[in-house]
Amino acid sequence: MQLSKQEQGWIIGIDGGGTKTKAAICDRSGRVAAIVTGDASNPLSRPWSEVEITIRHLIEELVRRAAIRASCVDAIYMGLAGADRPAVSAQIEASFGPEWQGRLFIDNDAVPALYSGTWGEPGVVLIAGTGSIAYAVHRSNRRYRVGGWGYLLGDEGSGFDVGRQGAVAVLRAFDGRGEATTLTQLMLDHYGLKAPDELIAYIYGSDNPRKQLGDCSRLVEEAANQGDEVALRIIHQAARSLVELVGACHAKLGEELPVVLAGGLLTAETRVRRELMEMASFAICTPTVPPVIGALVAGMQRLGRQLDPDGIRQLQMLQGDGEGSNVDEG
Template identity: 40%
Template sequence: MYILGIDGGGTKTKGVIATVAGTIIAEATVGASNPNNVKKEDLKKELSKLIDILKTESKDAFKEVKRAYAGMSGVDHPSARKEMKQLMESLLPWSIPVTVNNDAITALYSGTLGKPGVVQIAGTGSITFGLNGEGVLDRVGGWGYLLGEGGSGFAVGSEGLQEAFRAHDGLGSRTELTSLICGHFQVKTLPEIIHSIYNAVNPKELIASLSRHVFTAADHGDKVAQAIIQKNANHIGEAVSCLINKQFNENERAHEIPVVLAGGLFNRLDLFKGAMEEIFEKHSINAKLIRPGIEPVGGAVIAGFLEENIEVDEGFIEQFSRHKL
């Protein structure tokens, strides 16, 4: 028995066919699949490519797929989720049932194996998502970059850009971000990047990619960059604390609440952890921070098995993680 798990985001989309033991039979990675940022024809093209690769890698396993579970960004609205489900169904054999859900739940399961907890996604975008002991789902944030996505790669990169331009105009403090961003775009002066920013195919992804320069400047002691990281770390701490206090009952909060940390920003957890923990202490939050041993696509496989009333054990993570995606 096999599950086809998909993790779709604003940068790339991963898919695997795997067993309940965590053995990966086939894998594929294609482009972005967030319907808010990708045109319908491009979305269909990428997902079709993903499925074709998986089918080619293992025709026998593909024929025995019991369910497809897709954790996708940008499908919060019921109509968007329905459209994504219909698209997936059109690309797969009719015999394979399809479940489409927010990518946050698959990221959560990658750290809790389907058990209750909170997941903080801090990648290109951000969302705080939780599942309590009664099976109730809730969230804080994740409303898109136009409405503010604190604690995301976009937020860090965008604030880095803003502070660089403030320094350029004489409105803010001098910062190493100016030279780092100019170097990124291979220009001599900051205004030369305007065309590249406003004419980018995916400006959100481009701006989020600049977050690494904020980290570099912070490592070098740049006060402006350090303040940006502090601000976003505080935001994450407040969002997680808010969700735990409103979603988990007093008895649940008396025990450690697993908080799964997913997304590229947490590759530099060393820059965020201290400020986050200070916020947790302020709100008396008993959080157990978890860096999952597998990627969110593994959480999609776990979710698929749970849909079939099959639980996975710790051995799943060990086996799944042996395969480098």
């Protein structure tokens, strides 16, 4: 049966993350009919079978809330961590390609974050959350990445890096190798410990030491706000490391493109963000929508649709028809 014009042209955008996944659906005009949230969908840190179940559930829920059939969807754009690597993209294609043949578009999860600020235009996205990376899309569609090598080999300037440096400073002070810092008492209180050396068993014995140290970044921020010199130096170095990521990206591009800030460390009003803004000599583009809307923009772009001002306004109205039940919180 032939679909009417109103039934055609829907786009699904998926922004996969290490802690949660956002998915959205819009019609051909850009009206967002639903946004839903699911579990983590990072194929590099979670079994693929679980990631696939999460994504399938989100797609089914979007189609249900939009009150359409899956055949009405012209494109499904998936922005997932590592999806620009052949092994990961092949896995995604094997799972979803047969049923979404010709309609499935796979990309790195940095692109939705970028397009949430540039609306599909070229630029650089600087992401600093638990990890860190700078990712650029050139006007020729060439892609460049700097950093993003994980907590063992990189992630400079990330929440993990800041938290780890804070814990190191506490232990150096305990040894007598470093200066005293208010971080010591903050960490002891936070973890309910009596002495700094108890951090060893706590961190190494944790199921997720990376997350535990990443959480410490908030304590470094608190100590810096109290004027602690050790914490202030850690924050300063983190901001400098992030500026270096952007500088290397611009060097690869051969020009300075606008930079979109993303990730918890840079979207909240943190000291790292403030210091970075003071150091930055490049233009910063502030997103007005979450990355999942950037995924819809990318999906439209893959279909060759041009975003006009009306389309952008529609996408900015996240609730679609109103303060709706079709938009999940979180």
